[in-house]
Amino acid sequence: MNVSRLLLGVFGIVVAGVFFFDASQYPRAAAQMPVIYAVAVALLSLAMVASELRLRRRATATRGSGAGAGSGTGVTGAGAGVTRAGATGVNTVAEGSSEATPEPRRWAAVAVIFLLAVGYVAVMTTLGYVLATALFMALALAILRTVKWTFALIAGAVLIAMICLVFVQFLGLPIPLLPSFL
Numbered sequence: 001m002n003v004s005r006l007l008l009g010v011f012g013i014v015v016a017g018v019f020f021f022d023a024s025q026y027p028r029a030a031a032q033m034p035v036i037y038a039v040a041v042a043l044l045s046l047a048m049v050a051s052e053l054r055l056r057r058r059a060t061a062t063r064g065s066g067a068g069a070g071s072g073t074g075v076t077g078a079g080a081g082v083t084r085a086g087a088t089g090v091n092t093v094a095e096g097s098s099e100a101t102p103e104p105r106r107w108a109a110v111a112v113i114f115l116l117a118v119g120y121v122a123v124m125t126t127l128g129y130v131l132a133t134a135l136f137m138a139l140a141l142a143i144l145r146t147v148k149w150t151f152a153l154i155a156g157a158v159l160i161a162m163i164c165l166v167f168v169q170f171l172g173l174p175i176p177l178l179p180s181f182l
Contacts, residue, residue, distance in 0.1 A: 016042035020034075116136055128176050137156045138156070
């Protein structure tokens with residue numbers, strides 16, 4: 001069982017609940033899209049939690065029934081010597097262990113990005129949506145280093161433009177696009 005995926009699923013359910021509740025305060029037309037997203041995120045997060053719990057139950061049942069049989073490692077099937085491709089490379093899970101321990105650097109990156117997200121929400125009204133989002137995305141991608149900068153710039157510009165188009169133009173939500181000091 002991957003505890004990180006389990007926690008991410010629970011976190012997704014909580015975030016979806018917050019968005020669902022928050023969207024109930026919007027005008028009816030403006031609430032439709034956030035409610036759809038909140039329900040979709042909640043369902044996907046619930047599926048992630050259920051999948052991880054099912055894997056845990058399966059691993060417990062396999063350990064209980066296969067402990068005395070086989071080669072004595074306690075790992076059966078595809079669980080022995082599995083390699084996983086991650087953002088930082090390929091991690092090899094040794095025989096007999098159920099999961100590789102994440103690198104301390106990755107935990108630090110997660111913590112820093114979480115703090116960036118909190119700061120992003122805090123400064124959005126001051127810096128405006130466009131600048132705050134561009135800074136947040138640039139800093140998060142610089143920390144993760146998972147995509148090339150050309151892709152990040154193009155994808156970031158498209159994402160910011162689409163969000164502005166949907167939420168400001170079509171739904172008419174009062175999102176501060178530009179910094180308040182301009």
